[in-house]
Amino acid sequence: xxxxxxxxxxxxxxxxxxxxxxxxxxxxxxxxxxxxxxxxxxxxxxxxxxxxxxxxxxxxxxxxxxxxxxxxxxxxxxxxxxxxxxxxxxxxxxxxxxxxxxxxxxxxxxxxxxxxxxxxxxxxxxxxxxxxxxxxxxxxxxxxxxxxxxxxxxxxxxxxxxxxxxxxxxxxxxxxxxxxxxxxxxxxxxxxxxxxxxxxxxxxxxxxxxxxxxxxxxxxxxxxxxxxxxxxxxxxxxxxxxxxxxxxxxxxxxxxxxxxxxxxxxxxxxxxxxxxxxxxxxxxxxxxxxxxxxxxxxxxxxxxxxxxxxxxxxxxxxxxxxxxxxxxxxxxxxxxxxxxxxxxxxxx
Amino acid sequence: xxxxxxxxxxxxxxxxxxxxxxxxxxxxxxxxxxxxxxxxxxxxxxxxxxxxxxxxxxxxxxxxxxxxxxxxxxxxxxxxxxxxxxxxxxxxxxxxxxxxxxxxxxxxxxxxxxxxxxxxxxxxxxxxxxxxxxxxxxxxxxxxxxxxxxxxxxxxxxxxxxxxxxxxxxxxxxxxxxxxxxxxxxxxxxxxxxxxxxxxxxxxxxxxxxxxxxxxxxxxxxxxxxxxxxxxxxxxxxxxxxxxxxxxxxxxxxxxxxxxxxxxxxxxxxxxxxxxxxxxxxxxxxxxxxx
Numbered sequence: 001x002x003x004x005x006x007x008x009x010x011x012x013x014x015x016x017x018x019x020x021x022x023x024x025x026x027x028x029x030x031x032x033x034x035x036x037x038x039x040x041x042x043x044x045x046x047x048x049x050x051x052x053x054x055x056x057x058x059x060x061x062x063x064x065x066x067x068x069x070x071x072x073x074x075x076x077x078x079x080x081x082x083x084x085x086x087x088x089x090x091x092x093x094x095x096x097x098x099x100x101x102x103x104x105x106x107x108x109x110x111x112x113x114x115x116x117x118x119x120x121x122x123x124x125x126x127x128x129x130x131x132x133x134x135x136x137x138x139x140x141x142x143x144x145x146x147x148x149x150x151x152x153x154x155x156x157x158x159x160x161x162x163x164x165x166x167x168x169x170x171x172x173x174x175x176x177x178x179x180x181x182x183x184x185x186x187x188x189x190x191x192x193x194x195x196x197x198x199x200x201x202x203x204x205x206x207x208x209x210x211x212x213x214x215x216x217x218x219x220x221x222x223x224x225x226x227x228x229x230x231x232x233x234x235x236x237x238x239x240x241x242x243x244x245x246x247x248x249x250x251x252x253x254x255x256x257x258x259x260x261x262x263x264x265x266x267x268x269x270x271x272x273x274x275x276x277x278x279x280x281x282x283x284x285x286x287x288x289x290x291x292x293x294x295x296x297x298x299x300x301x302x303x304x305x306x307x308x309x310x311x312x313x314x315x316x317x318x319x320x321x322x323x324x325x326x327x328x329x330x331x332x333x334x335x336x337x338x339x340x341x342x343x344x345x346x347x348x
Numbered sequence: 349x350x351x352x353x354x355x356x357x358x359x360x361x362x363x364x365x366x367x368x369x370x371x372x373x374x375x376x377x378x379x380x381x382x383x384x385x386x387x388x389x390x391x392x393x394x395x396x397x398x399x400x401x402x403x404x405x406x407x408x409x410x411x412x413x414x415x416x417x418x419x420x421x422x423x424x425x426x427x428x429x430x431x432x433x434x435x436x437x438x439x440x441x442x443x444x445x446x447x448x449x450x451x452x453x454x455x456x457x458x459x460x461x462x463x464x465x466x467x468x469x470x471x472x473x474x475x476x477x478x479x480x481x482x483x484x485x486x487x488x489x490x491x492x493x494x495x496x497x498x499x500x501x502x503x504x505x506x507x508x509x510x511x512x513x514x515x516x517x518x519x520x521x522x523x524x525x526x527x528x529x530x531x532x533x534x535x536x537x538x539x540x541x542x543x544x545x546x547x548x549x550x551x552x553x554x555x556x557x558x559x560x561x562x563x564x565x566x567x568x569x570x571x572x573x574x575x576x577x578x579x580x581x582x583x584x585x586x587x588x589x590x591x592x593x594x595x596x597x598x599x600x601x602x603x604x605x606x607x608x609x610x611x612x613x614x615x616x617x618x619x620x621x622x623x624x625x626x627x628x629x630x631x632x633x634x635x636x637x638x639x
Binding site for chain 1: 381426429430433434435436437439440441443444445447448450451452453454455456459564568571575609610612613616617619620623624627
């Protein structure tokens, strides 16, 4: 079949429309709804990054929240007003003292946040390129552990377990939408690139792809660094929205939330990840209200009910639909054969 | 000083070996890297807190009962329907089980950390070779050592042990030769539960408190030790855990105090290094097997 340009652009357009729908719902709803919408859009940026790696390579990552953390801390250093920084960070070690005076605009902070995360991605890429399956899962988790440990213990730079405060709020609803659309475009550009196609070939059949001359490790590393950049940008957006955050926001429960999103939607598909992010963001908010007692006549339920129900949803999806809502399909692309199971239909 | 260090390093090594075996056993038989292992330990620790005024041995017995019950329940509800799924799916599922159990604990019985008063006899010190060694460290060493010997006997000399090893080697072949798959898997969970309970007894006496998050650290230790030692070889895993424990005790004795906070970062960096250089684990041969 001939490659038609409109068909190639269809998936990112549909996904951007979903993001726009989230934004419009946020704009017409009250402040609470708007907050949920912005966080959902930030999540869309994150899962677009995560699925750049895991959808194309077929390797699940438990460590991408580490990139988000780096992005958030970078954005905090770049945007907290200088006088406040002077009082917050009195004991900065000498090589990092310049951080007290740097100052940048919001957009620059987001890009630099992504770049700093990409540097960590570059440093860890050689390990990721070599590993698959369970080993890779544990290695990515180990990356998260290292970053978390350093962030929570390096008190003179990161304030340790104290919160980062005083970040000016710059992530508006429309800014978040803009970045979400950009992230979807970047993720789709990689998906349709030569490297993305070769990486998906290695996902379907590792040895055949190697035999056909695909340099699997190199493509994995490329996808890994690109996804680190997007997740770092998501972290910066998050920091510039919540204005103060704690290192505990970037650990296992955040990881779990994003895993629910991509598994529910289908972790082999960008569309699945974006859909999952939108659906789970709403679900989390509903569960939070349920826990606060808004549906049970005002009597608050014990803390933990929301997490328990979310875990239940994830287990149910894993047991009944191991590949999620979308499987390996993408919205807007026709499937060639209805009988293809667990295999991605040929697209190009 | 030296005797003191040796006893505490060996004790920590034995404890970590114990935790590691619990993780490695389930991985060998089911391909399950069980993140919910920490919550099995939590169940046992809760029993110790709940029966803190009862005689110590009774509390320990109840800890074993609680841990085994939670282990079997998680198998039945979550891992049984997923039998045969790939290891990463199982790992995500165990992540969910872990969070669910932790939430249940936080909702019902442990909204915040609770102190467990230490037993009097554990707080004493005795003279060995002129050094004052704490009874706590000695009990850790003896208890964990005994359990390790018992596991070695069980796996090596009994019919159940042979069946477990056969199932780990090749589940389908073992089943077609008459090994009852469901029974073997259930008994693997029971053994993991007992190991978790013993681990919990030691951990609670060391920390003097229980909390909903207490399972994370021992679970991570089990996973790191298992990866270090080679994930499918029980003997290698035990050795990996032991080395990890002795290494941790040594790091704590030698690292300057401002770097101790970064101990975990060193450990996990080393773990990534091991995975890259020898994905099959430091101590296992090229052929991965359980023995």
